[in-house]
Amino acid sequence: MRTPFKAASLLGLALAANPASAFSIFACEPEWAGLAQQLAPQASVFSATHAYQDPHYIEARPSLISKLRGADLAICSGAELEAGWLPALQQRAANPKVQTGRPGLLFAAEQVETIDQTETGFFDTAHVHPEGNPHLHLDPERLALVAQSLSQRLIDLDPENAQTYQRAQSAWEESWQQNIERWRTQAAPLKGERVLAQHTTFDYLWRSLGIEVIADLEPKPGVPPTTAHLASLIDKVEEEAPLAIVHAWYQAPQSAEWLGEKTATPVLSLPSTLTPEQQIERPEQLFDHLISALLELQGER
Template identity: 30%
Template sequence: MKKILLILIVLTNTVFASLKVDTSYSTLGAIVKEIGKDKVDVVVLGSSKYDPHFIVPKPSLLSKLRGADLLVINGAGLELGWLPPLIQNAHNRDIKNGAKGFLDISHSINMIDKPTSVSRAFGDVHAQGNPHYSSDPHQVIVIAKAIANKLIELDGENHTYYEKNLANFTKRWTLFLKSYDMDAKVCRGKKVVQYHELYNYFLKRYGVESVGNIEPLPGISPSSKHTLELIFKMKKNNVKTILQDVYHERKTAKFIADKVGAEVKIVPHDLGSVDKSDTLEEFYNTIKDQICQ
């Protein structure tokens, strides 16, 4: 009897020791795991194989949101096309915008490409600035701190656990960045064209010049007029690299590459979207290698 009771106590503790954390994307999920470790159960809502602006809002995501103690989002409009109706229909007060269990990481980030006036010059999907800040490995520490603060706020009893994990992770990541930045020196001065402006934070950090985009505006499909102008611009600037993600059509990039003698590089936009991008280190190394080699 005593044994059974003991097992029950252990089981109950194991079950209730975890905070259920939902994140919109895989990179955020991996950072939550680094800080929360055994104290969190992480669910990633949006598969990294799809366009982060337009994840399919499957009904199965509702039950995941219903059981969550914390929802961590990228913010800056990246989830606007799919997540708000899901949050609305999940009826979980704890994770609604503004609730204690809601964390918008973009509030901790220095956003770039912010529109200076109210116009659609940056397209509909980047109306609040460029939301793809996680392409820059230096943002990882900023994200980790924001997550640690939120976990401590929700689960103060375990604050030393989260603080220790944050300290260890920061130490490991700082070392990683040191050699990463050294290696990334080869990127400086390189010229590239992107399909969608997914890598602006990386390009800015490491001095890569973005000469143009296959999309005329973020979220707008390529037109033949724009494609011909881009080919002309690439020839004039001697651009030999096109950055392509896994979820947009590849025909346009191939067509342009054939015309100008450029190479199409498949670059991960989120953890797990391509081979060799399953850990944070692999993900950032592959971004660097694909863009700069």
């Protein structure tokens, strides 16, 4: 049985470097912790969240405050994903390096063009992000752009180790581009498939793979599925015959399972971020896992 406490503990052990004087990086989500550790191999890296948590809702615990207080750099998704908890952490940590607008805080969403940007002022849920979908780490091309920005920020903040960061970025970039080409070939059979998803967590992945989302289990972003909404999807699912009904590990499976049983459609639970206890410690391992899971399900048809 997976537990949030076990996941968080293992992630901290996997990503924390030993030297107490190491450059300290606070990552709001595991994907950025994993990327930071690859680009700054000698740094001490800590992730505030794990794969079994909804990153929209995190408690500003004393342990997180302490970690942010000692951070030289914080990297977060941005696009208001952490709006419900990061400001409280910043205030209580009182670390001038990682305040909004300072060089020590890097928002990934500000380094790329996000999808689904919209107007502000009329939303009733924190899961609607006017600045665009914040789950951009699930697009390999956008993640590469964030890696470039993160590497440069590391050089700016820690110039004494500039050569180390430059070498790490160069090696990572070469390997990452090779992975992108491999994923394109490997995932080619998935192009044109359909899925029914819960929330927009995997929208960047669907777009990169050419997979169509036919509907959402949530009646509105961030609003839990209702019986009436799920019932309204039955005919669509039976007509469209999607590859799967997909939800993330941190989302309750009951709604997906109910609809899957009603329509005889497979339910696929996927990790939306890194999870070391499942041997998904680096971004490339996450993409390998996601693509393999989809291809395996396709092969079972």
